[in-house]
Amino acid sequence: MIPVSGYGGQTVAVLGLGRSGRATAKALVAGGAQVIAWDDSATGRDAAEAEGIEIRDLTRNGAYDGVSALIVSPGIPHLYPAPNPAVAAAWDAGVPVDNDIGLFFQSYATDDWDGFDITPKVIAVTGSNGKSTTSALIHHILTTVGRPTQLAGNIGRGVLDIDPAIDGEVVVLELSSYQTDLARSLTPDVAILTNLSPDHLDRHGGLGGYFAAKRRLFAEGGPDRAIVGVDENEGRYLANQLSTAMSDDRVIRISSGQKLDGEGWNVFARKGFLSEYRKGRQVANIDLRPIAGLPGAHNHQNACAAYAACRTLGIAPRVIENAMQSYPGLAHRSQLIAERNGVRVINDSKATNVDSAAKALQAFRNIRWICGGLQKEGGLDAIIPHLDHVAKAYVIGREAEDFARQLTGVDAEICTTMDRAVAIALAEAQEGDTVLLAPACASFDQYDNFEKRGDAFVDAVNDVLANKG
CATH class of the missing domain: 3.40.50.720 (NAD(P)-binding Rossmann-like Domain)
Known part of the structure; x- marks a missing residue:
């Protein structure tokens, strides 16, 4: 405590x-x-x-x-x-x-730190998608290399539940917009914005308020290093606001899908390869494709953020790469549940909005897509361009009929319940297909949270496969 x-x-x-x-x-x-x-x-x-x-x-x-x-x-x-x-x-x-985040930052440092050889650090991760994976991956890398670390916030333990710092420790915090919006004290050593897409708009009075809540981690906190995803305009704006010049290496720009040029500190992933550039020169390269716990471009963006954070701590690229190889992934986030007769089953129940579901759909081919739930503001228009890999959609939830109606150009079956959707999807799946739960919706019409929804999916999959022998 x-x-x-x-x-x-x-x-x-x-x-x-x-x-x-x-x-x-x-x-x-x-x-x-x-x-x-x-x-x-x-x-x-x-x-x-x-x-x-x-x-x-x-x-x-x-x-x-x-x-x-x-x-x-x-x-x-x-x-x-x-x-x-x-x-x-x-x-x-x-x-x-x-809130408790503000209390943590005002209370974490104590007089005991004067006797430490290495001052403890706090890495804070925010963003619309990828926060949990990025936080867990940083924690995994630090644990693997023998650096004392604790994981807290929206993942792991509550921020005030963790143990007092020890010499050289790194606390990794996943922080939601709900947490950054109100905290009076925000002073991480390293702050990360993974990306930004519309979410929680009613809670923040619109997209501008939502971004402002995320931005507070950087504007109020003044971190020593800022790691910013620049695949959206908000991230580009934030990186520009924090930099005094292109060569200012206090800001590390990250991206998935585009090469980042310039004299600054850049980490990006393209075609499955992570590259680190400093002062216009490549200093490291990692092949992310064989890492089972990080499938798809969205996870490659998470890998860039985690890699950059660990580099700020002085950890060598090859040491980071070796640690990434053993990362097991998180439950409910592109989690491989089963593989039978050439059919993979993936649980991405955490894909609670259109943007995160779109990223999951881009990560796989020949998809039997289980989707639906309590729709968020904005509808499904933004996901329509990403349905080219979907062989069929199996729609669950209270709003299943309306959800299916919006999926123009896709064969969609209204299943309503998880058990029915899983049974039909697995029965129709062929070798090379992926049965993917990526709902693009909140879970609250049928489940208490996305974890319960993911657990129901896993149970349904296991029941079907057990009956098949």
Whole structure:
């Protein structure tokens, strides 16, 4: 646990009592604060009260009397589409609002660091797609080469749940826009933007607000190194804003699919090969194609980001390459589930938006595509140009009929349930085909989260294959 500093002897309110909120409350108490808390759910309040956390309705008059700060859990809206009433009450009372990410950055460094030979570092990863894979890959490389490391944030442990730093340690944080948007302190040593595509637009008041939330990691934090995906205009803009000149190697530009020219520090992947260029000269080259845990161009972009991060730590290219070879991949992210009679089965349940699903569709050929769920704003127009590898779509979810109607030029069967979609897709698959779950939608119409959806897919696949013998 990271005891929260700066609030000793003060009263701090916590809003939201899920895993993150309860961990925040404990870390505040460990730092000497008195904690009061609220959750809109009676279940959350009861669970927290059972752990000894004092419950107070933060929406009633006078709730913030004597309160020094309000700490808000990531899932709770603080501005768009409308602020939570407890957040609005904190504004009216003049109480500063923060989140656990802000508390982490203000509390992680301690006086103990003065005795370390190598100062600990924090690598923070954000972006629309690829955050988890990039974070996990960095952590895997560091672990493989023997560098002490912890993985936290949106993946692994909560940021305040991790252990205090040891000499030379690197903490890798996956940070969503929900987390970067509100944190008052954002001071990573290395910050990464993988890419940007429309997502969570209602939460951020549109694409501009969404990008602004991501940009805060760089603009507020002032990292020593910024690694920026420049395949979209927002990334090109950010890299330009952070650079004082093309040769400014504090900014590392990364790309999947285009060669990056110029005198700066560039890492890009083309046709399955990762290249590092510095001052206009190539200094390293890695063949990514044999790495089973990183299939497709979208994962090659993740590899570029992870490679660049590890290079900022002084790790040699060949050492990074060797570590990448053993990367197993993440569950629900281009995860190979089975291979039978020349048919591969891939679980990419994390493809919860059109852009991430499009990237998955580009990674494979002869696709039996299981898709559908709760559609996000913008519809499916952006995925239509990427359907040329789809032999047939098998549509699930409450909106299956509407989803299928939008798939112009593709044979689409309305299956509704996962079990039916898997059974039909596997029955119709031929040698050389890939049965791919890449929903392009949120899961909440049928499942609690994308993990549950992915687990249901795996179970359905295993049941079919077991019955086939």
